[in-house]
Amino acid sequence: MTEKYNMPDDRGHFGPYGGMFVAETLIPPIQELNAAYQRYLNDAEFIAELDADLQHYVGRPSPLYHAERWSRELGGAQIYLKREDLNHTGSHKINNTVGQALLAKRMGKTRIIAETGAGQHGVATATVAARLGLECVVYMGAVDVARQSLNVYRMKLLGATVVAVESGSKTLKDALNEALRDWVTNVDNTFYIIGTVAGPHPYPAMVRDFQSIIGREAKQQCLEATGRLPDALVACVGGGSNAMGLFYPFIEDSQVKLIGVEAAGDGVATGRHSAPLCAGRPGVLHGNRTYLMFDDDGEISETHSISAGLDYPGVGPEHAWLKDTGRAQYVNITDNEALDGFYALTRMEGIIPALESSHAMAYTMKLAPTMGKDETIIVNLSGRGDKDMQTMAKREGIEL
């Protein structure tokens, strides 16, 4: 498959997925956003400003690091880490918030809202809002507020208001519901920065485009380091923005395997997981049709993952399309396996990964030994583990 890839269509469809499934009250702001996005997508001045911010504020390009010791230890493919953990604020999330904030500024919006799971997107949003002097409100499930208190404090330091969402399962999906409610109420002055490749059109395509800097850099860096394209890309998938950002520039390179890693929580068979692509089916939530976890009555299921950032019952619609077409493959990793990945990278390479990224590390540990020493895997190290220190210490029975 080297045919041209040209998704989504002009109404935001990736085959049967994606689209714009929102109440009529949200149609005007989404149309306004789409018009602005289409206008600035190819605007030289906008792109130049974005590129300058990515270089000087975010710290791009992020390195592509050859994890030689870990590769040797696993005895197979050469593992390269795309170091999104080294970005300002500690994850890939800032690539997108910088872009959307510039768009907000151009649209004359004075207030920014966001939803967040692990708090990385919330921090990245609060950061750009502080820099641009915009009011910022972040919605976060009450359960996540409790397990990611460090990031809550960071957001507050940055001047954001953090609203703990007490409805439903009190996690990321409920934070998204609440942010949508805020947006519909305050559409005139408010820009909603969605943190992942989900939501109504144009969000899945727009967030992908802002995140695709990851894959564009990785491709060039890999060619420089190895003289050829990688054999496989591995990235964790919650909503799927870091994976989409890495995969997108490689979609037409059919020899490159794309592997997304979902959170299996206690194990897919237990039902306590967050793996809609592996164990869900197509449905409609949060503005798009995609793979979802829901019961026989269509009610959205509660999910589980050790990592707040993957604890979501849906996934970006483009991943659903890549799965159905067979272009990407989706696997899953349990909480315990993710912890193995967490410790392995920490001890073998002196890099503490986020629990989300640890899922990608854990799958790499399975994959690398099955490949030849002359083959290459690029793993997206989407975030650093500092935010998870309390969770990890607690698991080890240590009080900080």
Added chain:
Amino acid sequence: MSRLAATFEELAKTGRKALIPFITAGDPNPDFTVPMMHAMVDAGVDVIELGVPFSDPMADGPVIQRASERALAHKMSLKRTLATAMEFRKTNQHTPLVLMGYLNPIEAMGYEDFANAAQRAEVDGILTVDLPPEEGQEYRELLKARGIDSIFLLAPNSSEERIKKIDAIGSGYIYYVSLKGVTGAGHLNVADVEDKLRQIKTHSRLPVGIGFGVKDAETAKTVADLGDGVVVGSALISKIEANLDDLARAKHEICHLLASMRQAMDEGGQQ
């Protein structure tokens, strides 16, 4: 002619406006709903909107969200909502019934199965909150083929183009959301609603029910004068929520509020 069209035509003849209550099926428990529907008819309502509980009601405010949560705690579902509608129809053949809910439960059931079940339950209209005109053409055709109206929302910031689009594919009535925001929010600005209704009426032949922000007899009368009907939801559900330990009282208060709205609206209509 559909029950909805006939009802609005009949009201128009006598210069009266439709009173349209919204309650969530199964709130606070499944046994409460059918008797409450009959009691609302006795209190003078013209159309009933029955909410289908959903785990993630993105367009609803806290009051209706909590109604969904109470209903879901009793395992209420789309299937059981359809059974509730069927039960209501056994003893009421004249009051139009509209189901209002989100798409995913309908997707889970399958469009055709749902359309067939809605027809069997003699449901008159469906308002699928998160299904705008751009999506779901096949679904609307299945409903249309069974004589079920597709009802759409319009908002204060809906453009002329949106009004025309919805007029072209909608039927039954238009539900005009008179405030930006979620259900149960704030206060409405009468002059704004008046202007918008004029615009909608210029581009649409459909009757317009106005909702969001209708709390008492006075606002009901004011709003009724601007359109063809008044939708009242959160104000009723608040009565349930305030009387969870005394549901007879909740029912009484709901009927009392609706009767007072009916009276105020009819006085307005005869001017």
